Amino acid sequence: MSEYSLETKIDRESYIPLYIQVIDALNDYVESNKFPPGHQLPGEAELCRTFDVSRTVIRQALQELEYKGLIYRSKGRGTFVAEPKIHESLFQELTGFYQDMEAKGHRPKSTVLKQEKVPATKMVAAYLEIEEGADVIQIDRLRFIEDEPIVLVTTYLPFELVPELIDIDLAEQSLYAYLENEHGIQIARGKRFLEAVPANQLEAELLKVDIGSPLILLDSISYLADGTPLEYYHALHRGDRSRFEVDLIRVSQPGDLAQKLMDVSSS
Amino acid sequence: MSEYSLETKIDRESYIPLYIQVIDALNDYVESNKFPPGHQLPGEAELCRTFDVSRTVIRQALQELEYKGLIYRSKGRGTFVAEPKIHESLFQELTGFYQDMEAKGHRPKSTVLKQEKVPATKMVAAYLEIEEGADVIQIDRLRFIEDEPIVLVTTYLPFELVPELIDIDLAEQSLYAYLENEHGIQIARGKRFLEAVPANQLEAELLKVDIGSPLILLDSISYLADGTPLEYYHALHRGDRSRFEVDLIRVSQPGDLAQKLMDVSSS
DNA sequence: TAGTGGTCTAGACCACACT
DNA sequence: GTGTGGTCTAGACCACTAA
Numbered sequence: 001m002s003e004y005s006l007e008t009k010i011d012r013e014s015y016i017p018l019y020i021q022v023i024d025a026l027n028d029y030v031e032s033n034k035f036p037p038g039h040q041l042p043g044e045a046e047l048c049r050t051f052d053v054s055r056t057v058i059r060q061a062l063q064e065l066e067y068k069g070l071i072y073r074s075k076g077r078g079t080f081v082a083e084p085k086i087h088e089s090l091f092q093e094l095t096g097f098y099q100d101m102e103a104k105g106h107r108p109k110s111t112v113l114k115q116e117k118v119p120a121t122k123m124v125a126a127y128l129e130i131e132e133g134a135d136v137i138q139i140d141r142l143r144f145i146e147d148e149p150i151v152l153v154t155t156y157l158p159f160e161l162v163p164e165l166i167d168i169d170l171a172e173q174s175l176y177a178y179l180e181n182e183h184g185i186q187i188a189r190g191k192r193f194l195e196a197v198p199a200n201q202l203e204a205e206l207l208k209v210d211i212g213s214p215l216i217l218l219d220s221i222s223y224l225a226d227g228t229p230l231e232y233y234h235a236l237h238r239g240d241r242s243r244f245e246v247d248l249i250r251v252s253q254p255g256d257l258a259q260k261l262m263d264v265s266s267s
Numbered sequence: 268m269s270e271y272s273l274e275t276k277i278d279r280e281s282y283i284p285l286y287i288q289v290i291d292a293l294n295d296y297v298e299s300n301k302f303p304p305g306h307q308l309p310g311e312a313e314l315c316r317t318f319d320v321s322r323t324v325i326r327q328a329l330q331e332l333e334y335k336g337l338i339y340r341s342k343g344r345g346t347f348v349a350e351p352k353i354h355e356s357l358f359q360e361l362t363g364f365y366q367d368m369e370a371k372g373h374r375p376k377s378t379v380l381k382q383e384k385v386p387a388t389k390m391v392a393a394y395l396e397i398e399e400g401a402d403v404i405q406i407d408r409l410r411f412i413e414d415e416p417i418v419l420v421t422t423y424l425p426f427e428l429v430p431e432l433i434d435i436d437l438a439e440q441s442l443y444a445y446l447e448n449e450h451g452i453q454i455a456r457g458k459r460f461l462e463a464v465p466a467n468q469l470e471a472e473l474l475k476v477d478i479g480s481p482l483i484l485l486d487s488i489s490y491l492a493d494g495t496p497l498e499y500y501h502a503l504h505r506g507d508r509s510r511f512e513v514d515l516i517r518v519s520q521p522g523d524l525a526q527k528l529m530d531v532s533s534s
Numbered sequence: 535t536a537g538t539g540g541t542c543t544a545g546a547c548c549a550c551a552c553t
Numbered sequence: 554g555t556g557t558g559g560t561c562t563a564g565a566c567c568a569c570t571a572a
Binding site: 043044045059062073074075076077078079 | 556557558559
């Protein structure tokens with residue numbers, strides 16, 4: 001059946017788990033178009049023989065590839081390569097103007113307007129799940145692309161989680177990279193809220209737009225694995241310079257995503 | 268160690284897979300707060316004994332619960348109940364004004380402004396990945412909450428995929444429910460783009476807002492499992508009545524989500 | 535050192551899709 | 554029927570964490 005000799009480049013001495021190696025191998029085949037979209041993959045039994053691993057390994061690899069949207073499986077029919085249209089790798093992402101510009105080789109800049117310890121307002125306390133009035137670090141930044149102001153961001157983090165942050169220069173450094181590299185802090189989950197609002201006078205001045213022109217208000221809360229809120233930020237993006245993308249994928253139980261989609265777009 | 272007697276309500280005669288039953292059982296314990304947030308779950312070995320199933324079953328159940336954000340696992344430490352703050356169940360969802368209102372008991376209405384077969388414009392053809400000029404079904408709908416217009420939606424589907432749709436009354440029926448119930452068509456993935464735009468004269472009239480007031484423009488493409496685009500829609504939501512929520516969760520490989528978050532919020 | 539989750543094996547039976 | 558993916562068993566060894 002399969003005329004392709006899937007190269008069995010599994011290295012059993014490697015510290016890399018076998019299922020990861022299988023993922024990589026299949027990934028290569030798909031990405032190099034040796035397995036074109038719509039093509040049926042060898043059955044799990046044959047993959048076991050090809051890679052000389054157990055079915056558990058094959059299934060774990062296929063499961064991750066399915067989650068990533070690279071393949072889809074159909075009981076009784078087989079496993080097939082999905083159309084690669086959806087930007088590969090991942091369940092969801094929320095992208096904006098920034099990385100679009102970075103991808104195009106532009107270099108975004110930041111100006112820190114404010115970076116100090118303040119008492120949490122009621123709203124900030126609610127988002128960060130701390131006491132009203134507790135110390136938080138507030139960081140106001142205005143960000144530019146090609147010297148054009150694009151987004152005004154106010155970030156809040158609980159002071160006690162990262163007191164050192166008060167002295168870190170965030171004009172040229174990613175907050176997330178700093179937290180992960182210096183403190184081993186990783187974000188496990190996040191929540192975003194988007195609204196369209198008119199610019200007030202201050203915002204209009206900073207972003208150099210007309211008063212009342214449409215802005216995207218993006219509220220974000222990020223959580224650690226145990227559910228502790230790490231960061232809340234409130235960002236105002238110029239409507240004429242921002243576009244956000246969200247990729248969705250159906251979760252295991254049939255109906256889940258369909259349900260959600262229905263909620264959004266129909267009565 | 269565990270003073271709780273996890274009721275072992277596994278029914279081996281049931282057609283429901285064992286791992287689903289385990290998920291449900293653990294879910295119940297977490298949701299009823301018998302396992303409070305932060306609490307360590309029994310180890311996998313003990314869960315095997317409790318439910319009298321193999322470790323494969325337990326691990327499959329725990330994996331799904333982890334994906335759903337209900338628990339988190341730490342090698343060498345154990346499995347713990349996550350803070351349930353993030354709206355349960357799911358990797359991501361994109362919700363808007365509609366279901367918020369439905370959840371509050373309000374009843375959204377729709378008016379179909381247009382529903383006909385038209386040739387695909389260049390843009391629609393690109394989104395649906397069909398030939399320019401090919402037949403598509405276009406459906407324009409204006410949607411209301413409490414007799415207040417909230418969103419103006421234009422939907423496009425390839426005519427050949429669902430020609431019957433041209434005659435279906437969608438004023439009182441969900442498009443997704445219709446496709447799934449009548450044709451067994453399920454959406455596997457989707458993409459959303461959000462922007463803030465000012466209302467033009469026609470939009471302002473229909474949505475009863477001032478010209479130039481902020482609207483959320485939501486473009487959506489939905490795909491079948493094999494990657495075929497099923498539907499494209501273009502929706503304009505009143506900015507003063509709409510708020511969108513996106514939940515994100517880190518994908519297996521460490522760094523993935525952190526990377527994306529970094530892209531959004533920092534330089 | 536003991537317990538945990540992470541990875542892996544070599545089987546098994548089933549429901550489903552296709553021919 | 555034959556092949557497919559879905560579910561499940563009863564083991565095993567490992568690396569990591571914490572006492």
